[in-house]
Amino acid sequence: MAFLTLHDIHKSYFLGKEEFPVLMGIDLDFELGEFVSILGESGGGKSTLMNIIGGLDRNFKGTVTIDGQQLDHKKEKQLDEYRRGTIGYIYQSYNLISHLSVLDNVLVALDMTTLNRSQRIKRATELLNKVGLSDQIKKHPNQLSGGQKQRVAIARALAADPQIIIADEPTGALDSQNTKEVLDLLEEIAQEGKLVIAVTHSQEVANYGTRIVHLADGKIDGDDRIKPAFDGDHESDEIPARPLAAMASYRTAFKHLMYNFWRNSLIILGTAIGLFSVMLFLGLGNGIKSYINNQVTELANPDFVTVMKNVSKDNKKDVNERMTATQQAMATDYKSTTLTSAQLKKLKDTKHVSKVQPGYQLSSAQLTQGKKTESVSTFVTWTGQNGSKSIKAGHQPGKNEIVIDKKFAKSLNSKNWKKAVGKTVTISLAAMNDQNQPVKITKTLKVAGIVSVGEQGSSAYGNYATMKTMLSDAGAVSEPTFAAVKINDTKQVKATNAKINDMKTAGVHDFASMSVGSILDTVNTITDLATNVLAAIAAISLVVSALMIIVSMYMSVSERTKEIGILRALGESKKDIRRLFTSESLFIGLLAAVLGTVMAFAIGAGLNSLLYSIAKYNLIRISMGDVIFAFVVAVIISFLAALMPARRASKLNPIDALAAD
Numbered sequence: 001m002a003f004l005t006l007h008d009i010h011k012s013y014f015l016g017k018e019e020f021p022v023l024m025g026i027d028l029d030f031e032l033g034e035f036v037s038i039l040g041e042s043g044g045g046k047s048t049l050m051n052i053i054g055g056l057d058r059n060f061k062g063t064v065t066i067d068g069q070q071l072d073h074k075k076e077k078q079l080d081e082y083r084r085g086t087i088g089y090i091y092q093s094y095n096l097i098s099h100l101s102v103l104d105n106v107l108v109a110l111d112m113t114t115l116n117r118s119q120r121i122k123r124a125t126e127l128l129n130k131v132g133l134s135d136q137i138k139k140h141p142n143q144l145s146g147g148q149k150q151r152v153a154i155a156r157a158l159a160a161d162p163q164i165i166i167a168d169e170p171t172g173a174l175d176s177q178n179t180k181e182v183l184d185l186l187e188e189i190a191q192e193g194k195l196v197i198a199v200t201h202s203q204e205v206a207n208y209g210t211r212i213v214h215l216a217d218g219k220i221d222g223d224d225r226i227k228p229a230f231d232g233d234h235e236s237d238e239i240p241a242r243p244l245a246a247m248a249s250y251r252t253a254f255k256h257l258m259y260n261f262w263r264n265s266l267i268i269l270g271t272a273i274g275l276f277s278v279m280l281f282l283g284l285g286n287g288i289k290s291y292i293n294n295q296v297t298e299l300a301n302p303d304f305v306t307v308m309k310n311v312s313k314d315n316k317k318d319v320n321e322r323m324t325a326t327q328q329a330m331a332t333d334y335k336s337t338t339l340t341s342a343q344l345k346k347l348k349d350t351k352h353v354s355k356v357q358p359g360y361q362l363s364s365a366q367l368t369q370g371k372k373t374e375s376v377s378t379f380v381t382w383t384g385q386n387g388s389k390s391i392k393a394g395h396q397p398g399k400n401e402i403v404i405d406k407k408f409a410k411s412l413n414s415k416n417w418k419k420a421v422g423k424t425v426t427i428s429l430a431a432m433n434d435q436n437q438p439v440k441i442t443k444t445l446k447v448a449g450i451v452s453v454g455e456q457g458s459s460a461y462g463n464y465a466t467m468k469t470m471l472s473d474a475g476a477v478s479e480p481t482f483a484a485v486k487i488n489d490t491k492q493v494k495a496t497n498a499k500i501n502d503m504k505t506a507g508v509h510d511f512a513s514m515s516v517g518s519i520l521d522t523v524n525t526i527t528d529l530a531t532n533v534l535a536a537i538a539a540i541s542l543v544v545s546a547l548m549i550i551v552s553m554y555m556s557v558s559e560r561t562k563e564i565g566i567l568r569a570l571g572e573s574k575k576d577i578r579r580l581f582t583s584e585s586l587f588i589g590l591l592a593a594v595l596g597t598v599m600a601f602a603i604g605a606g607l608n609s610l611l612y613s614i615a616k617y618n619l620i621r622i623s624m625g626d627v628i629f630a631f632v633v634a635v636i637i638s639f640l641a642a643l644m645p646a647r648r649a650s651k652l653n654p655i656d657a658l659a660a661d
């Protein structure tokens with residue numbers, strides 16, 4: 001049985017409903033070692049026949065049998081495999097890939113073999129040597145003459161060691177010297193035991209072969225064996241074919257990316273700017289949050305909750321409203337806001353509570369030293385809740401001592417405000433008695449320490465026992481109005497705070513309780529919201545980047561239509577073509593993410609050093625999570641952007657793609 005058999009091949013082209021028959025019943029047998037020339041009129045259907053033999057055309061009637069096995073033209077995968085392993089193509093117009101070097105053009109075919117990388121390079125170099133191009137391997141196709149290009153194409157066709165070489169007018173564009181050399185090479189290939197089928201117009205060229213088949217009006221009208229077929233030993237050195245490795249696609253994609261460096265670098269820069277701004281805003285959000293958290297926890301110990309009595313009649317659910325109601329009641333019905341010892345005990349007996357420190361919060365006090373007077377909005381009991389870090393000089397208040405704020409200390413001695421420690425100040429304020437009548441209290445206390453609590457209004461702090469004595473001595477109500485409750489486990493603060501807020505007696509809430517954590521939660525939620533809104537606005541630019549990538553990929557597909565045809569003819573599958581374009585786009589995304597990250601860190605560091613003088617804090621804190629987020633976004637965007645162009649590329653008909661200009 002013949003190596004290759006064509007049986008009753010019919011092929012028509014259709015223009016609308018009109019049928020144009022081209023091949024009308026072709027029966028041919030071919031053997032290995034033959035050098036067959038297909039001769040015929042222009043438009044006679046020679047190329048059409050070659051596309052059928054070459055496994056590029058699936059739309060015809062009749063059968064092609066190779067080595068006893070009939071090709072199933074419905075099965076694309078089988079045809080990909082057939083082109084990869086059995087067919088080598090040589091074209092009149094060379095069809096080299098312009099952005100790849102001579103060596104890489106040959107390697108493209110070898111990428112679909114089981115040889116390893118160094119074996120592939122060795123084989124490509126040997127083949128280029130064989131066709132006389134050993135000193136041209138680094139050049140690109142546009143730096144070669146026509147004859148040289150055709151020799152590269154021959155080396156490429158031979159690379160995967162196929163059994164059939166199809167040459168569609170291989171010498172059509174060559175001068176007589178190059179024609180002779182190319183024909184010698186083709187003859188040599190046939191001598192090695194391969195089947196060479198060459199299409200030609202020229203009788204002279206046809207005479208070179210072992211057999212001439214003449215095609216006219218869609219039929220064979222002549223089949224002359226002019227020499228016996230060569231008897232080469234082919235099977236010995238066959239190189240097994242295999243599907244294209246992903247790595248090879250990535251390599252080609254990266255080479256194309258570099259070939260179009262300027263266009264791609266602008267897209268990369270555009271995408272990087274989008275990613276950088278998202279990262280910068282996220283980093284700013286992190287920085288501001290951690291700055292506020294730092295500041296607040298410096299002033300107040302987060303393991304404490306502040307508990308006041310609930311006095312709101314309508315039993316408000318919202319703790320902030322309950323707190324406000326209690327604060328307001330302090331001015332009108334002070335007695336009603338005091339915590340009873342039973343309530344303090346109830347707090348003490350709550351799970352996870354390790355300490356309950358009672359306290360007062362008295363409003364509108366006057367501090368006087370000599371001629372200097374300052375109004376402070378509150379005179380508050382110092383508890384464990386007050387962060388010791390807020391004391392800038394001295395220590396917390398003991399018996400008959402007071403802690404004043406830095407502003408007052410400065411007004412006493414602007415040059416050396418710390419000198420206020422140890423001096424005495426007189427505090428005067430109005431408290432309430434049982435009948436809600438104001439009672440004036442004046443007491444001279446020693447300054448124990450100085451606090452700096454930022455811009456949030458001034459306060460003075462006293463010790464609980466001292467304040468209690470001051471109140472009871474003056475006949476004012478001396479039960480505490482708040483309790484600083486210490487929780488023994490930081491993780492339980494939130495839950496315990498909620499539990500205290502839920503405590504009820506006869507259906508009425510007992511307390512209004514607030515933790516620093518709950519205040520921070522609110523602040524953090526607002527900061528997160530603001531950050532995310534800003535990052536989302538910055539992310540709009542990423543949509544523009546995605547569009548740029550889509551446009552660039554579409555341009556790439558139309559510029560590379562011929563390349564797609566060449567790769568399909570070499571045996572690449574639709575999936576390989578899709579991967580080629582998606583991986584190029586992913587490279588763009590990844591490079592943009594790298595550049596965006598570098599920009600974000602560099603500009604972030606610059607801004608931090610500028611802003612440091614204001615906040616004494618690095619306000620831009622880009623976390624590892626932000627960087628990972630940017631990479632994930634970049635990958636998703638570039639992948640989505642490549643989907644449609646890559647799909648379009650993979651759907652191109654290889655014959656049409658090869659015919660592209």
Ligand SMILES: Nc1ncnc2c1ncn2[C@@H]1O[C@H](COP(=O)(O)OP(=O)(O)OP(=O)(O)O)[C@@H](O)[C@H]1O
Nearest residue numbers: 013014020022040041042043044045046047048049
């Ligand atoms: N895609 C197509 N759609 C419609 N008609 C086509 C198509 N491709 C080829 N044809 C027609 O089929 C006929 C055979 O074309 P083919 O290219 O096989 O001829 P050929 O013998 O190789 O010609 P040449 O020697 O000039 O290259 C021609 O008349 C051509 O116009």
